[in-house]
Amino acid sequence: MATHHRSCNLCEAMCGIAVEVEDGRVTAIRGDADDPFSRGHVCPKAIALRELHEDPDRLRRPVRGDGTVLSWGSALDETAERLADIETAHGRDAVAVYFGNPVVHNLGAMFGTLAFAGVLGTRHRFSATSVDHLPHLVANWAMFGHQVLFPVPDIDRTRFMLVLGANPVVSNGSLMTAPGIERRLAALRARGGKLVVVDPRRTETAALADRHVFIRPGTDARWLAALAQTLFAEGLVRLGKLAPFVTGLDRLRAAVEPFTPEAVAPATGIDATVTRELARELAAADRAVCYARVGTSMHRTGGLNVWLVHALNVLTGRLDSVGGAMFTRPAVDLVALMSRLGQRGAYGRYRSSVRGLPEFGGELPVSALAEEIEAGRVRALVCVGGNPVLSTPNGARLERALGKLALFASVDIYRNETSRHAHLVLPPVTALEQSHYDLALHVLGVRNTAKLSPPTLPRAEGALDDWQILVGLARRLARARAARGAGPLGLGGVGWRLAATGLAALERFGPVGLLDLALRAGPHGPRLGVLGAGVTVARLLREPHGVDLGPLEPCLPERLATPGRRIDLAPALHLADVPRLRALLAAPSAPDGLLMIGRRESRSDNSWLHNCAHMVRGKERCTLRMHPRDAGARALRSGDAARIRSRAGEVVAPVEVTEELLPGVVSLPHGWGHARADGLGVASRHPGVSMNDLTDELEVDPLTGVAVLTGVAVEVERAVAEGAVAAST
Numbered sequence: 001m002a003t004h005h006r007s008c009n010l011c012e013a014m015c016g017i018a019v020e021v022e023d024g025r026v027t028a029i030r031g032d033a034d035d036p037f038s039r040g041h042v043c044p045k046a047i048a049l050r051e052l053h054e055d056p057d058r059l060r061r062p063v064r065g066d067g068t069v070l071s072w073g074s075a076l077d078e079t080a081e082r083l084a085d086i087e088t089a090h091g092r093d094a095v096a097v098y099f100g101n102p103v104v105h106n107l108g109a110m111f112g113t114l115a116f117a118g119v120l121g122t123r124h125r126f127s128a129t130s131v132d133h134l135p136h137l138v139a140n141w142a143m144f145g146h147q148v149l150f151p152v153p154d155i156d157r158t159r160f161m162l163v164l165g166a167n168p169v170v171s172n173g174s175l176m177t178a179p180g181i182e183r184r185l186a187a188l189r190a191r192g193g194k195l196v197v198v199d200p201r202r203t204e205t206a207a208l209a210d211r212h213v214f215i216r217p218g219t220d221a222r223w224l225a226a227l228a229q230t231l232f233a234e235g236l237v238r239l240g241k242l243a244p245f246v247t248g249l250d251r252l253r254a255a256v257e258p259f260t261p262e263a264v265a266p267a268t269g270i271d272a273t274v275t276r277e278l279a280r281e282l283a284a285a286d287r288a289v290c291y292a293r294v295g296t297s298m299h300r301t302g303g304l305n306v307w308l309v310h311a312l313n314v315l316t317g318r319l320d321s322v323g324g325a326m327f328t329r330p331a332v333d334l335v336a337l338m339s340r341l342g343q344r345g346a347y348g349r350y351r352s353s354v355r356g357l358p359e360f361g362g363e364l365p366v367s368a369l370a371e372e373i374e375a376g377r378v379r380a381l382v383c384v385g386g387n388p389v390l391s392t393p394n395g396a397r398l399e400r401a402l403g404k405l406a407l408f409a410s411v412d413i414y415r416n417e418t419s420r421h422a423h424l425v426l427p428p429v430t431a432l433e434q435s436h437y438d439l440a441l442h443v444l445g446v447r448n449t450a451k452l453s454p455p456t457l458p459r460a461e462g463a464l465d466d467w468q469i470l471v472g473l474a475r476r477l478a479r480a481r482a483a484r485g486a487g488p489l490g491l492g493g494v495g496w497r498l499a500a501t502g503l504a505a506l507e508r509f510g511p512v513g514l515l516d517l518a519l520r521a522g523p524h525g526p527r528l529g530v531l532g533a534g535v536t537v538a539r540l541l542r543e544p545h546g547v548d549l550g551p552l553e554p555c556l557p558e559r560l561a562t563p564g565r566r567i568d569l570a571p572a573l574h575l576a577d578v579p580r581l582r583a584l585l586a587a588p589s590a591p592d593g594l595l596m597i598g599r600r601e602s603r604s605d606n607s608w609l610h611n612c613a614h615m616v617r618g619k620e621r622c623t624l625r626m627h628p629r630d631a632g633a634r635a636l637r638s639g640d641a642a643r644i645r646s647r648a649g650e651v652v653a654p655v656e657v658t659e660e661l662l663p664g665v666v667s668l669p670h671g672w673g674h675a676r677a678d679g680l681g682v683a684s685r686h687p688g689v690s691m692n693d694l695t696d697e698l699e700v701d702p703l704t705g706v707a708v709l710t711g712v713a714v715e716v717e718r719a720v721a722e723g724a725v726a727a728s729t
Helices: 045-052 074-092 101-105 107-120 134-146 183-188 204-208 221-232 242-246 250-254 260-268 272-284 302-315 336-340 368-373 395-402 466-483 493-521 538-541 578-584 627-632 682-684
Strands: 001-006 018-020 025-029 095-099 125-126 160-164 192-198 210-212 286-292 347-351 358-360 380-384 406-410 445-450 547-551 593-598 624-626 641-645 648-655 665-667 713-719
Touching: 001 466, 018 045, 018 192, 025 074, 045 358, 074 095, 074 380, 074 395, 074 406, 095 107, 095 368, 101 107, 101 336, 107 380, 107 466, 125 192, 125 368, 134 347, 134 358, 160 272, 183 192, 192 204, 192 272, 221 260, 221 272, 221 578, 221 648, 250 286, 250 302, 260 272, 260 380, 272 286, 336 493, 368 395, 466 493, 466 713, 493 538, 624 641, 627 648
Parallel strands: 095 125, 095 380, 160 192, 160 286, 192 210, 380 406, 593 665, 624 648
Antiparallel strands: 001 018, 018 025, 347 358, 445 547, 593 713, 624 665, 641 648, 641 713
């Protein structure tokens, strides 16, 4: 028996795990007490690494839609030839790509998707970004000059933490990589600090907080503006060391001036005295931070919400300050690497053809994908590690659109709700068979660390990694284009050179070789004259528990990428959207009907762990939670089946009556709806219903294009007799 140490890469926490292997099989997975970052913490998801690897429903060879098993050579040849035919007939923008959430948790896929997308050269690029954190990227770019220059809460040293629309106790942190979050929050309170949660639901995080404040969904931007207005009105703005390199202070003051605590109270449901109290506490605490996530970003005002959160941290002098919102200095500095490639971020260089939604960073909002297919703009789709039928708005419309594609190829280990419509499914190996380093998540760490995980298990003969599949497709597509007299790679000029260089480098060095080059070029890499120092692949292999690189440190203005290295507190892009927010001040104080929000669960990770028996055991978790007042008005009790309707569709789900919700708000979890996937034995026995059969692809934040997945207007009524088992309609 051998023990292997690696990072669990199923969520953002980067927990260190110890994996025991005997005779080629995993016998146990536990937290690694010697990991300097997670210190033994592990959540229930870790065991899913073994279940994913051993799952009898997992695909191990390429298959056609009719179930025909193919060799890798024939599958890649067929995919590339059909892509080239479609490009020849309809142009390169007729091919689209969608990159799912698991790509970010996969070193090879990160490199492979970059190279493959560069070779395709299509404007129809989509990803999970536009149903999650797109407003953060836009705000980072507009205010700090770079899309991945993320402010991260310095949770281990703060004394006052204001949390909006986030549930880190369940999510293990989100855009805040913080394993063992409960321990960190307990330490915050033990040192005399205070945790305040503002949320329409009394979440698991709110249950641990010193104070929980209910807020009506959809009103976050008005309330955040009221906090900023209070800081200005009461003379509480303290830029501190930021003052010499902040611009736009007066423009921000003018933008938030109408949003007094009294003006926003009828809509938010938060009394003006509470708003003023929290603004004063945020300003007065010696170390404080405001942190917000999906409940504020998957939102009609997602762009304004994130901008105002960043602005609050600037106005109180807490940006780039110990205990505030700080920036990482990871061993692989994506900010520097992307800057060298001219990839700081860009907005609105082109728009979707049907609705005119804006591009950001080379991607279009995924809410436009179905209509682009229906309009004939997209005729082929390559989906990597994603399940957009369940994870994007109005999944039913997208599912119907997939049937119109001339080619749909999916890189996935399952025939899931999306890939079951694919003409070809190309399955990669699973996490335990791959080397891994968290390129993206180290950018979000609450402490600077580095850790490389070699493969834990040998892969089957002939099996391919994600990056090998994508490189194989790219090379074959280039040859097929050349045979048709077309340019082999990417766009013209710089795009062609980057695509060619990236593809060649990945083929030559592989992901771990490229990682070593990036580590050596990074801020913690080897330095001349200092023997044995610096972070390299060799060192990380010698230190399998990981390397601690120290706490977050102030780094502004040097780290800023804006002209003149200045923080733009009032970007023109965001100010142009403020009149829309002002118009909401005259809106009714509370909407008629019910508003639906999502929720996260510790045993769930979007949709892709529900075929693991360990993840779905226990009580039914895909329930519609309702306040007793709302349930009583509809003659519903816990266990009853309720029909939930929206403009986009309807589902039937069991009711769970609870006082954790604000009246007028209902909650349905994200990632379920497995009645569609008859090839997934466990998931099909625990199907639940898809929240995204109710969310509306026509509802987006006009500033960023992010999908609106929270605050969705729904109607609820009794569906069938009491106690009936609900099923999707």
